[in-house]
Amino acid sequence: MRNVRVFEEAWPLHTPFVIARGSRSEAKVVVVELEQDGIKGVGECTPYPRYGESIPSVMAQIVSIGEQLEKGLTREALAQLLPAGAARNAVDCALWELEAGLAKATVPAMLHQTLAKTLTTAQTVVIGTPEQMAASAKALFEGGARLLKVKLDDRLIAERMVAIRAAAPDATLIVDANESWHGEGLAARCQLLADLNVAMLEQPLPATDDSALENFIHPLPICADESCHTRASLPALRGRYDMVNIKLDKTGGLTEALALAQEARAQGFSLMLGCMLCTSRAITAALPLTPQVTFADLDGPTWLAVDAEPALHFTTGQLHL
Numbered sequence: 272m273r274n275v276r277v278f279e280e281a282w283p284l285h286t287p288f289v290i291a292r293g294s295r296s297e298a299k300v301v302v303v304e305l306e307q308d309g310i311k312g313v314g315e316c317t318p319y320p321r322y323g324e325s326i327p328s329v330m331a332q333i334v335s336i337g338e339q340l341e342k343g344l345t346r347e348a349l350a351q352l353l354p355a356g357a358a359r360n361a362v363d364c365a366l367w368e369l370e371a372g373l374a375k376a377t378v379p380a381m382l383h384q385t386l387a388k389t390l391t392t393a394q395t396v397v398i399g400t401p402e403q404m405a406a407s408a409k410a411l412f413e414g415g416a417r418l419l420k421v422k423l424d425d426r427l428i429a430e431r432m433v434a435i436r437a438a439a440p441d442a443t444l445i446v447d448a449n450e451s452w453h454g455e456g457l458a459a460r461c462q463l464l465a466d467l468n469v470a471m472l473e474q475p476l477p478a479t480d481d482s483a484l485e486n487f488i489h490p491l492p493i494c495a496d497e498s499c500h501t502r503a504s505l506p507a508l509r510g511r512y513d514m515v516n517i518k519l520d521k522t523g524g525l526t527e528a529l530a531l532a533q534e535a536r537a538q539g540f541s542l543m544l545g546c547m548l549c550t551s552r553a554i555t556a557a558l559p560l561t562p563q564v565t566f567a568d569l570d571g572p573t574w575l576a577v578d579a580e581p582a583l584h585f586t587t588g589q590l591h592l
Contacts, residue, residue, distance in 0.1 A: 273369075275340045276304040277333045279326050280550075285576045288548060289397040291424035291451035292321065298548035298575060301329050303361040305340065305369045312369025314556065315579075316357035316520050317547035321497065324357050332358035346370075346526050355501045355523035363524025364556040378525070382559050390561055390590040393420040393445065393568040396435065401427060405434035412439040416588030419444050420568055424451045429463055436467045445566060447473040450497055454483030465490035471566065473516060473543075474498065484511035494543055501527050502534045509538065514565065516543040519557050532563050546571040550579035558592070 282298040298317065305312045318324035336344065336352050344352075346366050353359040371378045379386050394416040396407045408419055419442045421435060435444065446464055452475040464472055474496040476483055481498055494514035498504065500521040508515065515535050522528040532542055542564040544557060549571040561567055572578045573585050584591040 272307075273341050273343065274304075274306040275337055276302075276306075277330055277337075278302055279330065280579075282548075282550060282579075283576045284548070284574045286574065287397070288395075288574055289399065290422045290447075291398065291449040295548060298550070298571070299326055300549060300553070301326060301333070301357065301361055302552070303333060303365040305365045307369060308373065310369060310372035312365040312367070312372060313552055314361040314363065314365030314368065314524075315550060315552040316361035317549050317553070318357045319520060319547060322356060322521075329356075329358040329361075332356075333362060336362070346524070350523070350526065353523065355521065355527060357520045359523035360519045361524075363526050364519065364553075367525050367556070378556075379559050382529075384559055384562060386558055386561060386592055388592055390567055390569070390592065391418055392570050392585075392588060392590050393418045393566060394570050394573070394588050395419075395568075396421045398422050398424055401430040401434040404431050405438035408435045408442065409438040411587060412442045414587035417443060418566065418588060420570075421446045423448050425453075428460060432464065432467050432469070444469045445471045445473065445494075445568075447496070448475045450474055450477040452476055454480070457483065457487070458489075461489045461491060461493075471514065471543075481511055486510055492541070496545065499531075502531050505531075505535060505538055505540070508540070512540065514541045514543055516545045516568075517560060517564075518545045518547065519553065520547050525556055525559065528557070528560055532560055536563065541565045543568065545569075548574055550575065551581070551583040552579055554583055554590070 280300050288295045300315050300317050303314045318329040367378050394411045471492045473494040478497040492513040495508050495512040496516040499515040543566040544560050544564040545568045551572045554569050
């Protein structure tokens with residue numbers, strides 16, 4: 272029998288995290304702990320209101336399968352019990368870690384992987400005035416970040432992006448609009464970004480309205496985030512997107528994330544690996560995907576005033592393993 276614990280945590284941020292959808296001052300997560308034969312597996316998820324999730328709803332989903340978890344539920348069976356999303360992610364990742372611990376191995380070792388000792392991660396520039404965003408980009412680049420992820424809404428796009436590019440002329444820039452743009456004017460905005468040597472545009476249109484991207488000729492790669500959750504999302508993305516952003520909280524854990532990565536690459540998509548506001552536990556769970564991705568956006572824990580232990584070691588723009 273396994274011992275199962277499910278609990279919530281709130282981790283204050285050192286700086287407000289501002290995107291097109293609003294501002295946040297703390298990361299609220301749900302943690303699953305599974306203990307068997309003296310070995311513990313831990314998984315974490317960040318419930319996301321955009322996907323109809325809340326702390327209570329996610330905890331209720333996990334509690335609903337508590338008896339099966341105690342009796343030895345497998346990852347394969349889990350996928351039949353819970354839908355893709357945050358709740359399944361926390362359980363799936365706890366099962367992976369428990370399985371690795373019982374085998375006296377690590378999850379990457381179980382997958383026959385050797386991870387790089389240093390990974391480049393995007394550092395996020397949150398929404399503010401053009402001057403604020405430029406100052407943030409300059410400070411991050413001078414601090415060592417080489418990949419900057421710029422959050423935008425539907426306002427001051429040219430002013431913000433020109434200021435950021437001037438402040439960090441040698442940085443690799445990717446832009447995330449978080450579904451805040453519209454089909455009208457999209458071509459001109461894409462051309463502006465391309466002229467500023469932006470490397471990729473993420474989810475410019477609402478997931479429910481991205482048909483405007485069908486056969487849309489664009490001068491820079493476009494990445495699906497809110498439009499891509501699992502392998503089932505892929506057929507609708509062909510002809511619209513060049514890249515998919517894989518997040519464990521969307522796929523429902525590492526199991527589906529690995530399958531999505533394999534299938535997406537087979538269909539010609541390049542990959543990005545993303546995260547929510549989270550602790551190092553959630554980033555550790557996603558690390559087996561890093562060898563496959565073009566961009567890693569794993570800076571969630573760097574926004575926390577204090578991280579969970581054991582904390583990963585971040586410097587600006589770098590994750591050291």
